[in-house]
Amino acid sequence: MRTAYTSDQIRAAELALMAKLPEGTLMGRAAAGLAAVCAGLLTGVRGRVYGSHVVLLIGSGDNGGDALYAGARLARRGARVVAVLAGSRVHEGGLAALRAVGGRATDLRVPIPEQARELILEADLVVDGLVGIGGSGALREPYATLAGLTAQASGLVVAVDVPSGVDASTGGVDGAAVRAQVTVTFGAYKNGLLIDPGARFAGAVEFVDIGLGPYLPDPGVAAPTGEDVADLLPRPGAESDKYRRGVVGIAAGSDRYTGAAVLAVGGAVRAGAGMVRFVSSAEPVRLVRARWPEAVTTIVADPLGGNPVEEVGRVQAWVLGPGLGTGAEAHAVARAVLSTQVPVLVDADGLTLIARDRGLLRRDAPTLITPHAGELSRLLGVPRERIEARRLEHVRRAAAELGVTVLLKGSTTLVAEEDRPVRVNTTGTPWLATGGTGDVLAGIAGTLLAGGLSCYDAASGAAYVHGLAARLAVRGDLAGRAEAPIAALDVAQALPEALRVL
Numbered sequence: 060m061r062t063a064y065t066s067d068q069i070r071a072a073e074l075a076l077m078a079k080l081p082e083g084t085l086m087g088r089a090a091a092g093l094a095a096v097c098a099g100l101l102t103g104v105r106g107r108v109y110g111s112h113v114v115l116l117i118g119s120g121d122n123g124g125d126a127l128y129a130g131a132r133l134a135r136r137g138a139r140v141v142a143v144l145a146g147s148r149v150h151e152g153g154l155a156a157l158r159a160v161g162g163r164a165t166d167l168r169v170p171i172p173e174q175a176r177e178l179i180l181e182a183d184l185v186v187d188g189l190v191g192i193g194g195s196g197a198l199r200e201p202y203a204t205l206a207g208l209t210a211q212a213s214g215l216v217v218a219v220d221v222p223s224g225v226d227a228s229t230g231g232v233d234g235a236a237v238r239a240q241v242t243v244t245f246g247a248y249k250n251g252l253l254i255d256p257g258a259r260f261a262g263a264v265e266f267v268d269i270g271l272g273p274y275l276p277d278p279g280v281a282a283p284t285g286e287d288v289a290d291l292l293p294r295p296g297a298e299s300d301k302y303r304r305g306v307v308g309i310a311a312g313s314d315r316y317t318g319a320a321v322l323a324v325g326g327a328v329r330a331g332a333g334m335v336r337f338v339s340s341a342e343p344v345r346l347v348r349a350r351w352p353e354a355v356t357t358i359v360a361d362p363l364g365g366n367p368v369e370e371v372g373r374v375q376a377w378v379l380g381p382g383l384g385t386g387a388e389a390h391a392v393a394r395a396v397l398s399t400q401v402p403v404l405v406d407a408d409g410l411t412l413i414a415r416d417r418g419l420l421r422r423d424a425p426t427l428i429t430p431h432a433g434e435l436s437r438l439l440g441v442p443r444e445r446i447e448a449r450r451l452e453h454v455r456r457a458a459a460e461l462g463v464t465v466l467l468k469g470s471t472t473l474v475a476e477e478d479r480p481v482r483v484n485t486t487g488t489p490w491l492a493t494g495g496t497g498d499v500l501a502g503i504a505g506t507l508l509a510g511g512l513s514c515y516d517a518a519s520g521a522a523y524v525h526g527l528a529a530r531l532a533v534r535g536d537l538a539g540r541a542e543a544p545i546a547a548l549d550v551a552q553a554l555p556e557a558l559r560v561l
């Protein structure tokens with residue numbers, strides 16, 4: 060499990076560790092790690108460090124100090140290093156170290172942009188040491204202008220600890236931020252490096268151990284690794300039969316929306332359900348039978364004329380909602396499914412139904428909801444953009460207010476349950492942004508619920524496997540082939556291979 064922390068948590072740990080070490084030890088470790096990554100990158104693109112042009116963007120805090128000491132190390136190896144001093148103060152020790160080895164510093168406090176512009180645009184490497192975990196709020200000038208210029212840099216951009224402009228604790232970005240190819244982070248991951256929009260700005264994250272581990276508190280955010288997920292997933296044993304492996308019920312589709320049902324059933328079948336029981340009206344049932352003969356189907360002609368799921372048979376978990384519709388008949392199906400005593404996953408139209416009738420969520424058995432930001436917006440009465448800008452806050456709030464497990468979809472998928480760290484998914488690809496992939500995800504998570512996983516584990520396990528399957532589908536395999544668009548069914552079809560390589 061990769062754990063992540065807020066700035067305050069990291070600062071407290073750093074203070075505890077620093078108290079046991081001679082002054083400057085941590086910054087020394089940080090700068091050495093930063094310089095090593097930069098040297099490796101420069102060697103990769105230019106063949107050597109010697110003679111390369113390095114520009115350091117230096118703010119007034121210790122983040123700038125790290126960059127200056129790292130710059131001094133690069134200068135010692137023959138790099139031509141210029142520090143752009145953007146703050147009202149500068150880390151004096153770092154600046155002296157840089158100057159001592161021939162590094163230059165331009166005092167651009169007065170007329171900043173022009174000179175800095177050329178330096179940034181033409182450098183082989185720009186090192187962002189404007190602000191780190193001490194940053195708060197939108198970047199002020201001249202930092203904002205400098206951060207904006209990094210988007211036009213022709214060379215590499217490496218952020219120190221966290222890209223300036225990204226809120227390290229939340230991943231929020233208000234205004235300009237440095238867009239880095241690589242972020243070299245010290246001591247521990249910060250939440251903002253894993254959660255969008257911040258994660259997008261961080262690029263690849265390189266971790267430098269400065270010895271903080273024993274001083275870190277319990278994390279508020281955690282990203283399961285492939286190994287963690289493999290450990291969670293149920294595997295059939297010699298004694299297994301289809302019922303013990305888990306029967307998942309899927310109440311989805313309507314005469315108007317048939318595809319969602321086919322995709323959700325496909326996700327469930329391909330994720331390894333013992334059995335899928337599908338219940339819907341005649342047309343989706345016909346299509347599901349044609350595409351997935353493995354599913355056992357039940358047609359409910361009149362959901363209002365009795366309990367619409369009574370005839371379905373025993374299931375260990377339900378998936379409710381994809382393509383279900385939102386009228387009175389769909390409501391009757393939702394009420395019947397949510398009245399059962401087994402875990403229920405609510406997605407898509409099911410979420411619209413519970414947004415209108417919160418009473419449906421009053422139940423004893425566990426409930427997992429899987430909204431995207433638009434659906435969560437209706438549930439919380441918060442604008443969609445605000446949810447996307449502050450995912451961590453809103454996924455936590457939804458779990459607390461609704462008393463359910465929440466999987467928030469989007470460019471970063473998060474899973475929240477009260478009193479547990481928010482889980483972040485690290486697989487996936489922007490190619491997943493295509494109609495129907497969410498239905499496949501619902502089917503996968505339903506299978507894992509039916510297999511006995513908790514909502515929390517089923518949701519995070521499903522997100523991981525779904526994202527991995529999508530990556531496989533996009534490339535044909537994982538070995539660096541070119542990418543191609545995928546359709547939702549491709550994700551379902553790639554599930555066995557994803558489970559094989561996990």
Ligand SMILES: NC(=O)C1=CN([C@@H]2O[C@H](COP(=O)(O)OP(=O)(O)OC[C@H]3O[C@@H](n4cnc5c(N)ncnc54)[C@H](O)[C@@H]3O)[C@@H](O)[C@H]2O)[C@@H](O)CC1
Binds near residue numbers: 073087191192198200
């Ligand atoms: N504390 C420690 O033990 C260690 C800290 N390290 C480095 O120190 C950093 C934290 O240093 P600091 O606490 O000095 O803080 P920072 O250097 O992150 O930033 C603080 C400075 O930035 C200014 N600032 C804050 N928000 C701003 C905004 N929106 N616009 C413009 N200016 C803004 C503040 O006025 C202050 O001068 C870490 O991110 C890391 O890079 C590392 O050297 C490792 C050890």
Ligand SMILES: Nc1ncnc2c1ncn2[C@@H]1O[C@H](COP(=O)(O)OP(=O)(O)O)[C@@H](O)[C@H]1O
Binds near residue numbers: 407
């Ligand atoms: N930019 C993105 N990067 C990565 N994954 C994405 C992105 N956009 C969407 N996704 C993923 O694609 C799926 C889309 O699901 P959803 O929004 O329910 O669409 P649909 O209802 O069409 O199935 C989710 O798993 C979501 O996390």
Ligand SMILES: [K+]
Binds near residue numbers: 187189190219221
């Ligand atoms: K930074």
